[in-house]
Amino acid sequence: MENLTVEEITQAVGGKLLCGDPQTVISYISIDSRDIQENTLFTPIIGERVDAHKFISQVFEAGAKAAFTSRGEIVDRSKPHILVENTEAALGDLAVYYRSKFPVPVVGITGSVGKTSTKEMIAAALSSRYNVLKTAGNQNSNIGVPLTLFRLGPEHEIAVVEMGISDFGEMDALVRFAGPRTAVVTNIGVAHIGILKTQENIMNEKLKIAQNFQPGQPFYLNGNDPMLKIAASNYPENARLFGHAENGKQCDFTYYAKDMYIRDGMEHFTFVWPQGETQVVIRQLGVHNVNNAVVAMAIAMEYGIDPETAAGGLYGYEGVAMRQQINHLKDGIKVIDDTYNASPDSIKSGIEVLKLLDNPGRKIAVLADVLELGDMSRQCHYDTGCFVAQSGIDEVVTVGEEMKALVEAVREHAPHMLASNFSCNADAAEYLKKIVKPGDAFLVKGSRGMRQEEIVKALKEYLS
Template identity: 35%
Template sequence: MQKTLKSIAGEVGGTLLGSISDKTMLAQGVSTDTRSLYPNQLYVPILGDRFDGHDFLSDAVKKGAVAALWQEDRALPSSPSIPLIRVKDTLEALQQLAAAWRREIGVKVVAVTGSNGKTTTKELLGSILSVKYRVHRTQGNLNNHIGLPLTLLSMPRKSEVAVVEMGMNHAGEIALLSQIAKPDLAVITNIGEAHIEHLGSRQGIADAKLEICEGLAQQGTLVIDGDEPLLRERLVKEKRRYIRVGWKEDNDDVLQGFATEGLEGISFTTSLTGSRFTLPMMGQYNAKNALLAITVGRTLGLTEEELQQGLNQVHITGMRLEKVTATNGMLIINDAYNASPSSMRATIDLLSSLDGFKEKWVLLGDMLEMGPEEEAYHREVGRFAMEKGISRVYAMGARGRWIVDGAQEVAPEGKAIHFQNPEEAAQTLLAEGNEGVVLLVKASRGARLETTVEHILKGAKTF
């Protein structure tokens, strides 16, 4: 974002406090964190539960901030050394500024939400669309009421397409993000159990995900997991165009001829064009993520050849089916970025399908925000792993005990074990693992299973 302070004040309904000449000063970008602030950026102090960004104004000045927003219920500093723009609420002002920048540069916006696969689908979209367009996309997990505005405000003026991820914990949050971003295309990857603690049921989750339509353009397009009845039944009266993709034969585009290439990736055909695509990512569920991205690409005018070129160059961020080899030769598939019951089952299915290994093990951890049924969900995952032929089920965390308990209901003695800490887990896995073993590691991000992986991988090589 590049704007004068006068323009910023007008767009957020604020009052510029400074000299007359300050009106023409140019802000080049926005930051809410003085630790990563660059010179000439606008500093936006946010109020958190345990901090107040206004307390760090002096740090922003030292870092070279050109100006700062200032919430009107906070006492003004006695002699600020940079101009301040006084606003009713700094967070709302940040969101208003992001919406204004999105309107000003006229970029096409593709928004992505869903219980599982949001980030993977965002990366697939970014890779595909960058073949034809100048693409700006969400970095990391900047997908909430602060992260999404920062994503939009970091768009270069010459951007042609923005791919933004929308996350949530509670009802109403995606509606707000959609109203800020005003997407031209929206994607819902699936409906799982993540955040069911806050939303009460899968029906509640579906309603929350469909809030992405709140800001969707009247001539916009919605692309959905067509295998999910909860989405279909809620879209019966939808007037805007929506496209259903998936495995079921009555979808608008059907995945066919799925094949796995072992650790190298997958391939599939889409019924709409008969084109066959290859994807350098493991997992049958990633075929649907890819088809969602392909559908958006087709909608934005890419050829089948350009779509394949985009799939070929995709790069997925860490801890998402990341393959590494431990010092004892054991292959580790690190998918510890996040987890829900449905994504646990999907990755266990993937592990079960791999050939060339004498034994297949899992190291699983807590699934968070599962609500009152959390024990049943964890036990079911343990049973499922054993029923899929997994040789050993290991788990960590307080909820991980339920996974082991579930596995032990159907497992031979000694095949399901709970570890007390990362050191104990690493010691056992290094001692007993070998080149004939593949280990899947998966849990909610808050379980921090990556710490265990780090212990195992001292001296490991990635590939």
């Protein structure tokens, strides 16, 4: 982060300096009392369980230079306290001001599934020519996007920003912060349907990412998603469909993949654009990753990178931890660590990757509850179970109360498939240790709150 003064920050957020030197220099913004670096401004977020104002004294002792406050309490008069109405809103206002100092183009990415992988692939393709700032991890919220923007510096030539929403109106704020010039919508699923209620609502909120676009600004929509393909007609001067040709059919997308096949554990395909074709190889399996690579190629070309160079950038991308990472263990056993998070749609993608593995043994899905589905939870889990039943895998092992509906569906529609449910990860891990055989392959996946990485760790330790 480039230096800002407390006076500059106070003016940018419409705050009031209660005490301290207005010329104090700030070069780092933190919302975490454990993350205090040189010249830090601490932003205490008021959460459902904790009001971080109580840590202001602690962060000053740790070396923080200043703090926002909405309480008006002064902890140390020698340190600047900036009074604001709402600390989270002030963080966003400051991000808008800071972003205005760096006129770099921003590529915004949203969607129900695959935002992080798409962000990483786009960044990999663009990095073949540019110095790219990208969202760290999945800092894609009203708090995460500002923290991403504060990392902008004069060295950056383009930014790739993940923009995730879970409620009405959130995309409006993210667009105000990031000001994307190019946008991508990966797909429309049922993540957060407990709050947004319908897929139509989910789509409409995500499409707001392009709300400020002028005619001709590129808006990339996944043409393999039926809802987005229809929605594209509402953006006749902006929409560019991307995806893959299905079953050898003709494809009318602007950018697409054809002739897909797997060799040496990698996806190979022909990338097609209006003026030509080129061969692309990626290290990630699954048609969803092919789609991610296609839009990455398209955006790289938009910013003047030739397709061969962009393809080289994609080939060097090795994936993201806990997102379909394939672990090769003893006796030819493979474990797909896809434990970072889950939705019904991403479970289906994970199952497809499991099916693509060339292991000689069984294919076993280890799945835990998908959270935040609200009143739709049982139906979503049951419907996902119907998909699992038709997938042709050998067994499904589940953890959690909600997964009982998935097991019920499997037993009804595929009585030959083994399906079990456990109340905790430890019991599931012990069961897996008893049944594992040489050549088996496992997919391990669940919502972040289910901590499925515990099962991956147990298998790796047992099979090391």
